[in-house]
Amino acid sequence: xxxxxxxxxxxxxxxxxxxxxxxxxxxxxxxxxxxxxxxxxxxxxxxxxxxxxxxxxxxxxxxxxxxxxxxxxxxxxxxxxxxxxxxxxxxxxxxxxxxxxxxxxxxxxxxxxxxxxxxxxxxxxxxxxxxxxxxxxxxxxxxxxxxxxxxxxxxxxxxxxxxxxxxxxxxxxxxxxxxxxxxxxxxxxxxxxxxxxxxxxxxxxxxxxxxxxxxxxxxxxxxxxxxxxxxxxxxxxxxxxxxxxxxxxxxxxxxxxxxxxxxxxxxxxxxxxxxxxxxxxxxxxxxxxxxxxxxxxxxxxxxxxx
Amino acid sequence: xxxxxxxxxxxxxxxxxxxxxxxxxxxxxxxxxxxxxxxxxxxxxxxxxxxxxxxxxxxxxxxxxxxxxxxxxxxxxxxxxxxxxxxxxxxxxxxxxxxxxxxxxxxxxxxxxxxxxxxxxxxxxxxxxxxxxxxxxxxxxxxxxxxxxxxxxxxxxxxxxxxxxxxxxxxxxxxxxxxxxxxxxxxxxxxxxxxxxxxxxxxxxxxxxxxxxxxxxxxxxxxxxxxxxxxxxxxxxxxxxxxxxxxxxxxxxxxxxxxxxxxxxxxxxxxxxxxxxxxxxxxxxxxxxxxxxxxxxxxxxxxxxx
Numbered sequence: 195x196x197x198x199x200x201x202x203x204x205x206x207x208x209x210x211x212x213x214x215x216x217x218x219x220x221x222x223x224x225x226x227x228x229x230x231x232x233x234x235x236x237x238x239x240x241x242x243x244x245x246x247x248x249x250x251x252x253x254x255x256x257x258x259x260x261x262x263x264x265x266x267x268x269x270x271x272x273x274x275x276x277x278x279x280x281x282x283x284x285x286x287x288x289x290x291x292x293x294x295x296x297x298x299x300x301x302x303x304x305x306x307x308x309x310x311x312x313x314x315x316x317x318x319x320x321x322x323x324x325x326x327x328x329x330x331x332x333x334x335x336x337x338x339x340x341x342x343x344x345x346x347x348x349x350x351x352x353x354x355x356x357x358x359x360x361x362x363x364x365x366x367x368x369x370x371x372x373x374x375x376x377x378x379x380x381x382x383x384x385x386x387x388x389x390x391x392x393x394x395x396x397x398x399x400x401x402x403x404x405x406x407x408x409x410x411x412x413x414x415x416x417x418x419x420x421x422x423x424x425x426x427x428x429x430x431x432x433x434x435x436x437x438x439x440x441x442x443x444x445x446x447x448x449x450x451x452x453x454x455x456x457x458x459x460x461x462x463x464x465x466x467x468x469x470x471x472x473x474x475x476x477x478x479x480x481x482x483x484x485x486x487x488x489x490x491x492x493x494x495x496x497x498x499x500x
Numbered sequence: 501x502x503x504x505x506x507x508x509x510x511x512x513x514x515x516x517x518x519x520x521x522x523x524x525x526x527x528x529x530x531x532x533x534x535x536x537x538x539x540x541x542x543x544x545x546x547x548x549x550x551x552x553x554x555x556x557x558x559x560x561x562x563x564x565x566x567x568x569x570x571x572x573x574x575x576x577x578x579x580x581x582x583x584x585x586x587x588x589x590x591x592x593x594x595x596x597x598x599x600x601x602x603x604x605x606x607x608x609x610x611x612x613x614x615x616x617x618x619x620x621x622x623x624x625x626x627x628x629x630x631x632x633x634x635x636x637x638x639x640x641x642x643x644x645x646x647x648x649x650x651x652x653x654x655x656x657x658x659x660x661x662x663x664x665x666x667x668x669x670x671x672x673x674x675x676x677x678x679x680x681x682x683x684x685x686x687x688x689x690x691x692x693x694x695x696x697x698x699x700x701x702x703x704x705x706x707x708x709x710x711x712x713x714x715x716x717x718x719x720x721x722x723x724x725x726x727x728x729x730x731x732x733x734x735x736x737x738x739x740x741x742x743x744x745x746x747x748x749x750x751x752x753x754x755x756x757x758x759x760x761x762x763x764x765x766x767x768x769x770x771x772x773x774x775x776x777x778x779x780x781x782x783x784x785x786x787x788x789x790x791x792x793x794x795x796x797x798x799x800x801x802x803x804x805x806x
Contacts, residue, residue: 391739391743392739431690433694
């Protein structure tokens with residue numbers, strides 16, 4: 195059974211890997227090289243699917259200086275269509291819906307094979323910005339054109355910590371058609387458990403079945419990356435920040451933390467009967483960090499009952 | 501080596517049990533019965549020490565209605581002197597210093613055997629209330645009269661979550677003479693780890709050796725007790741609250757949570773090289789909860805390297 199079918203059946207324990215497409219400035223040949231190397235690296239993992247992020251310049255949502263400059267990346271749909279034809283498991287293509295006109299979104303959805311492509315819609319986080327298509331409108335387009343294609347939503351444990359109602363947002367998205375959720379990188383396991391717990395009990399109270407939540411983990415090879423996580427709105431608990439700052443090997447320490455966090459969430463979701471997946475995100479272009487991400491995915495894959 | 505010597509040597513892994521003295525309204529005979537039953541129940545645990553709380557009416561610090569009425573309890577120093585003469589390990593006697601005149605505090609300290617009695621000073625939490633002796637003044641009295649007697653302080657992970665400077669308070673108390681700390685009941689392990697971590701690295705930066713931190717755990721047998729924990733200012737993470745609310749057996753679920761939290765903190769402190777102790781607090785007068793507390797202490801005692 196493929197990823198789309200498993201998600202439709204409220205399956206659990208799947209393994210994903212997330213990539214950011216190459217910068218738009220690379221040549222076609224270089225993009226293909228990157229795609230080939232990546233496929234070669236990921237094939238041994240036996241992934242259930244690949245996630246392709248759609249990076250938007252989010253500097254408008256955080257007035258503080260971005261630790262890494264924003265570099266526009268290729269449209270993930272284009273990167274997949276042009277360079278990842280050989281990839282043999284389903285791809286979850288992110289759509290930062292505010293970037294696309296309705297017609298473009300609709301045309302893209304219409305062209306997809308629902309067994310091979312899933313999508314996650316991400317709304318523009320700020321109201322102070324012109325958005326070509328809103329999240330709600332994008333969901334309507336999906337319902338009109340491709341309700342058979344699996345639609346996912348973003349789950350933010352950090353927002354639950356601040357506002358305590360992320361579980362209600364998840365349920366609203368579920369009612370709008372989402373059949374899975376993906377978190378941003380999880381460092382605060384407690385916040386993630388709070389969200390899972392509130393979501394699970396709210397589903398029970400409403401007679402809804404919970405849909406799979408995919409938890410994202412990554413390694414963090416430098417203090418600059420740690421700073422960037424903070425800029426992105428990821429809560430990294432003080433004790434983990436301290437560990438990373440004082441570690442002889444930041445990459446290794448972050449790997450251990452990711453393993454620990456994932457193990458705790460896997461055990462918790464199993465106990466709570468909430469279906470879940472694990473996603474490893476490669477955040478850096480440094481080879482050591484890419485390799486550590488692949489190792490992490492392999493390690494976590496062995497923990498899953500697949 | 502007794503508890504006082506072990507604390508002086510920055511020892512670790514000790515096991516304590518905390519009691520609230522009987523209400524002041526009980527007869528002398530009844531108080532003795534309570535003391536006898538308690539000693540019989542606790543002796544098999546092989547405790548390193550007993551903590552006796554000094555309960556103050558804290559209703560001034562929280563305007564919300566107290567879930568349980570405030571019932572004045574015996575002075576722990578008097579309870580020990582009159583009813584616990586037969587108890588053979590050291591006793592840590594709490595002093596809510598705001599309740600006592602300087603002369604009384606001084607006289608009590610002068611009468612103690614430093615091998616048999618330790619003390620923890622607790623300051624009045626609010627400025628809106630007449631306080632006979634301030635925490636700082638009590639520490640001065642201690643330094644003048646009984647600097648050989650082990651003095652402890654209170655550590656509040658919750659305050660660290662709010663203000664981020666509890667580690668600096670601990671260091672200030674340490675500089676004022678405290679040689680150990682005791683937390684209130686820990687449900688938020690993440691907050692406790694944050695405090696331990698910040699404290700440990702701040703000690704390292706100042707060339708100080710960390711002193712033992714005693715973490716307190718308890719069972720919670722009812723939703724009323726859960727509500728009371730909230731009133732007392734204990735942060736219980738949402739997911740744990742949900743688990744307790746939906747458990748078939750609240751007492752059993754809270755026991756499992758306490759075991760998990762203690763195990764995580766024990767592992768963390770060992771890894772960080774911060775000396776620690778474990779304290780089990782009996783919060784209820786219901787027999788099932790008292791027995792579960794004793795079982796918890798026994799179970800945790802086996803986890804410690806004693």
